[in-house]
Amino acid sequence: MNAVAASDVAQTSEFIAEPYQPEGPTVIDCDVKKIFYGDFLAVRDSVVPVEKHKITAFIGPSGCGKSTVLRSLNRMNDLIPVFRFEGNVIYHGQDIYASNVDPVVVRRYIGMVFQQPNPFSMSIYDNVAFGLKLNKFRGDYDEKVQTALERAALWKEVKDKLKNSGLSLSGGQQQRLCIARAIATEPDVLLMDEPCSALDPIATRQVEELMLELRERFTVGLVTHNMQQATRVGDTTAFFSVDISKSGRTGYLVEMGPTRQVFDDPKEDLTKEYVRGEFS
Amino acid sequence: MSNDVDLTAAGDETFARPNLQRQLWEGRAIKNNVLTVLTWIIAILASVPLISVIYMLVMRGGTRLFGVDFVEVMTALPPAGFEMGGGIGPAIVGTLAMVAIATVISVPFGIMAAIYLAILGPTSKLATTSRFLAKVLTGFPSILAGVFVYAVLVVNFGYSPWAGGVALSVLMLPTVVLAAEEAIKQVPQRMKDAAFGIGCTRTQVIWKVVLPTGLPGIMTGVMLAIAGAAGESAPLLFTALFSNYFLESLSPVNNPTASLSILIYNFSGMPFENQIELAWTASLVLVLIVLVFNILARFFGQSKV
Numbered sequence: 001m002n003a004v005a006a007s008d009v010a011q012t013s014e015f016i017a018e019p020y021q022p023e024g025p026t027v028i029d030c031d032v033k034k035i036f037y038g039d040f041l042a043v044r045d046s047v048v049p050v051e052k053h054k055i056t057a058f059i060g061p062s063g064c065g066k067s068t069v070l071r072s073l074n075r076m077n078d079l080i081p082v083f084r085f086e087g088n089v090i091y092h093g094q095d096i097y098a099s100n101v102d103p104v105v106v107r108r109y110i111g112m113v114f115q116q117p118n119p120f121s122m123s124i125y126d127n128v129a130f131g132l133k134l135n136k137f138r139g140d141y142d143e144k145v146q147t148a149l150e151r152a153a154l155w156k157e158v159k160d161k162l163k164n165s166g167l168s169l170s171g172g173q174q175q176r177l178c179i180a181r182a183i184a185t186e187p188d189v190l191l192m193d194e195p196c197s198a199l200d201p202i203a204t205r206q207v208e209e210l211m212l213e214l215r216e217r218f219t220v221g222l223v224t225h226n227m228q229q230a231t232r233v234g235d236t237t238a239f240f241s242v243d244i245s246k247s248g249r250t251g252y253l254v255e256m257g258p259t260r261q262v263f264d265d266p267k268e269d270l271t272k273e274y275v276r277g278e279f280s
Numbered sequence: 281m282s283n284d285v286d287l288t289a290a291g292d293e294t295f296a297r298p299n300l301q302r303q304l305w306e307g308r309a310i311k312n313n314v315l316t317v318l319t320w321i322i323a324i325l326a327s328v329p330l331i332s333v334i335y336m337l338v339m340r341g342g343t344r345l346f347g348v349d350f351v352e353v354m355t356a357l358p359p360a361g362f363e364m365g366g367g368i369g370p371a372i373v374g375t376l377a378m379v380a381i382a383t384v385i386s387v388p389f390g391i392m393a394a395i396y397l398a399i400l401g402p403t404s405k406l407a408t409t410s411r412f413l414a415k416v417l418t419g420f421p422s423i424l425a426g427v428f429v430y431a432v433l434v435v436n437f438g439y440s441p442w443a444g445g446v447a448l449s450v451l452m453l454p455t456v457v458l459a460a461e462e463a464i465k466q467v468p469q470r471m472k473d474a475a476f477g478i479g480c481t482r483t484q485v486i487w488k489v490v491l492p493t494g495l496p497g498i499m500t501g502v503m504l505a506i507a508g509a510a511g512e513s514a515p516l517l518f519t520a521l522f523s524n525y526f527l528e529s530l531s532p533v534n535n536p537t538a539s540l541s542i543l544i545y546n547f548s549g550m551p552f553e554n555q556i557e558l559a560w561t562a563s564l565v566l567v568l569i570v571l572v573f574n575i576l577a578r579f580f581g582q583s584k585v
Contacts, residue, residue, distance in 0.1 A: 079476055108479030118470035121493040130488070131478045182478065 018267070019047045020236070020256035027052045027189055027219045028073055028110075032253075033087035035068055037080065042068050046253035048238050050189065055211060055220040057234030057259065059227060061274070064240035065251025070191050070223045074110035075103035091189075108135065111187035115194040117174035119166030119181070124149075124158050127166040127177055131185040144184055151217075152180035153210050172203025179210060183218065190214060191221045196229065208233050227263075227275060234259040239271050334567075341564030344557055353561055358524055358543065364554055368562045370526045374441065374538040375569070377527055378520060379510050381445025382452050387502055390456030394498075395486060397457070398464035411461075417454040425450040426515035434519055438534035441527060444520030448512060452505040459501020463494040496580050503577030507570045513541030522546060540566045 028050040035043040043065035050056045050073070058066035068077065075096060077083040089096045096106045108131075119127050128145045137144070145162075149155040154176040158169070166177055175195060182190060192211070196204040211220055211233050224230050230237050238256040242249050255262060255271045266272045303309055344353050352367050359366030393410065401407050429447040437443070467490050475485040491498075521536040522543070529535065540562050547559035 074477070076473070076477060079473075104479055104481050107477060111479075112477035114470060114473060114477065116470050118468070118474040120471060120474065120489055134479060134484065134488075178474065181474075185478070 015252070015254070016045045017047070017253040017255055020049060020238075022049045022051045022236070024054065025052045026050060027091065028221075029088070029090040030069065030073060031088045031090075032069060032072070032085075034084075035065070035072060035077075035086070036082075036084040038082040041250045043240075043251045044243075046238075046240070046251075048253065048256060050219060050221055051236060052219050053215055053217075054235035055215055055222055055233050057230040057237045058221070058223045058240065059225075059230050059237060059274075060240035060251070060254075061242060062225075063249050063251065064242045066223050066238075066240045067193055068251070069240070070193055070221055071112075073189070073191055073221060074107050074112055076107070076112060078103050108185065109187055110189040110191060111182040111185070113175070113179055113182050113190065113192040113195045115197050117171055117178050117198060119169070119174050119177050121165065121167060123163050124166050124169070124177060125162040128180050128184050130181060135185055137185075148180040148184035149177075151183055151210075151214070152176045153206060153213075154180055170203075172199050172206060175199055175203065175207060176210065179207070179214075183214065187218065189219045189221065193223045194225060195222070197225060204229075227277075231259060231263055237262040239266075239268075239274065241270055241274070337560065337564045337567060340557070341560035341562075344561040345564055353558070354565075357526070358538075358547070358558065359552075359554055360524070362552065366554070366558065368540065368543055368558060368565065370523060370538040371540045371543040371562060372565065373527055374444075374520065374523070375510060375540045375566070377530070378441050378444040378448055378516070378537065378539060379506055381442060381530075382448035382509050383502070383506055385445065385449040386452040386456050386505065390453050390502075391460050391491075391498060393453075393457045394460030394464055395490075397461045399482075399486065399490065411458075414454040414457045417450075418458065420451065420454070421514075422451055422512050423514035423517075426518040429515070430518035433532075437532055439519065439521040439536040440532045441520060441530060441535060441537040442532040444516045444537055444539065447515035447519045448509040451512060451515065452509050455505040455508065456501055459504070460494070460498045463497025463501065464490055466497060467493045496582075499580035500577045503573045503580060507573035507577065510569050510573065511541065511566060513539070513545055516542055540569075 026049045030046075030048040030050065032043055032046040032048070034041060034045075046065075046069060048056070048058075048069060058070055060066045071077045072085055073089055073096075077085070085097055087097075091106070091110070094101065096103075120130060122130075125145055128148050129141050132141060132144055146155060146159075149158060154173060157173060158164075158177075166174065169177060175198070179190075179195070196207050199207065208229065211222065214220060215235075222230075222234065236257065237259040239254045239262060240251050241254045242251050255266060255268045257267075262271060263275050266275060349365070349367075352365060354367060354372065355369040356365065356367030357370060358368060393414075397407050397411055425447045428450065429443050433440075433443045433446060471489055471493060472485055475489040480488065516539050520539055520542070523536045523538045525538075527535075527537055544559045544562050544566070547555040547562070550556065
């Protein structure tokens with residue numbers, strides 16, 4: 001069985017996934033040609049449309065480039081000096097990789113929640129108000145902070161201790177604080193890079209429920225290691241895999257479609273093996 | 281089931297009532313006790329000079345400082361010749377003024393250099409060179425800082441609190457740079473990622489996240505540098521000289537300034553009992569000032585990261 005799987009992988013060295021045709025409107029049309037870290041080709045040929053008010057889940061084995069693709073959607077990877085992107089990421093009709101685009105502005109519209117909870121070393125209130133101050137928001141900060149914390153399902157737990165340090169919270173609370181911080185500025189898209197990997201099952205459940213609510217207002221891109229999580233919250237799923245036939249370990253998109261279809265009736269054999277848990 | 285029984289039986293046979301009592305005269309117990317006593321003795325010997333210095337300072341300097349003369353000692357001008365009474369007021373003001381000048385110069389430069397070393401170009405040629413030089417300068421003979429400032433400033437403008445402050449800042453700068461760099465590097469990468477992810481420019485990341493988060497560490501370094509500078513005497517010999525009067529202006533031209541360390545040096549060599557007593561008092565005051573900054577350093581270091 002393993003031998004068969006390996007040969008399948010080998011045959012796919014030039015494989016390019018059939019582009020997924022979304023039914024609804026898209027917010028981001030991501031067309032990756034090549035992503036390099038220095039000389040290393042990390043990801044190739046992956047077309048990933050992100051649909052409006054839906055959760056697009058990115059799944060795949062370790063090193064398949066799903067995080068790299070997600071972090072390319074708001075130019076977070078620009079912080080890595082050797083990163084190089086070939087292709088287009090069209091956001092509301094503009095290529096965010098165009099030379100006249102300021103990545104700082106892109107990130108204010110396309111927010112990010114990270115793998116490790118990363119609140120700032122300041123009060124809970126200031127953590128949430130941080131983005132508002134950054135955007136020179138004039139108006140009722142208290143109301144905005146409360147709304148964001150309510151949407152992040154954290155308000156009840158912290159309303160009496162808003163002045164406490166954000167770092168005094170538990171891991172799950174910290175992650176919800178980070179989500180509150182990210183949504184306080186009402187971004188258009190929220191990218192979540194394995195947001196539950198550092199959380200226990202209860203906190204994971206809370207964050208998942210939160211994602212489903214956030215979908216009503218925002219568009220969500222979600223990288224997850226956990227296939228059950230993808231089936232629980234993902235509307236569409238993009239499955240990436242690693243190309244080991246060439247010298248490097250190059251990730252590429254294998255299949256993308258509605259989550260039900262990707263898990264229950266995958267078109268590609270590789271997807272079938274992965275969702276059945278036959279390799280990881 | 282039968283296995284269990286067998287094992288217990290075997291155990292009973294092998295470990296029949298071992299002797300667990302302490303054997304005082306066994307070889308390794310003796311060695312252990314001797315070495316423990318030895319470390320105690322050495323630790324006490326090592327603290328003898330430290331404690332006797334403090335004891336002597338408090339005994340000989342404390343009589344004037346903690347007595348009825350307190351106000352006079354802290355505010356009055358130093359006595360001349362056979363005069364009785366007098367104080368060390370000008371020296372205290374001079375020391376504090378020059379340390380303040382040195383802080384105002386070295387802290388902004390030091391923190392900006394640290395930002396460059398820690399964030400902007402940590403591996404650049406400029407960074408590795410200046411980091412190396414900063415490390416060398418922490419062991420820089422302080423008298424050379426005085427000679428350097430003498431050649432650059434004093435020759436042209438005369439003695440002044442500014443010349444003294446600049447000399448002290450030369451000594452403070454490497455400490456501030458290295459401590460601030462370390463504090464900035466301690467700020468977790470994921471916090472910086474969060475700030476970038478929310479749409480901060482690099483300047484905003486540094487100002488709003490990195491510096492506030494690293495502030496306790498930076499302050500600790502600054503306080504230790506201040507404590508070190510306050511006790512320096514050699515660099516002030518060539519730069520501030522000494523004065524018997526209060527600092528009247530911060531004029532950088534021909535404005536010799538008193539300092540505690542030089543006052544101690546001058547008065548301790550005089551043949552008058554009163555002056556020698558004041559030198560002791562000044563030493564105690566200087567130690568207390570250094571102590572205050574050391575305590576402040578610990579206080580800042582303890583606050584949350």
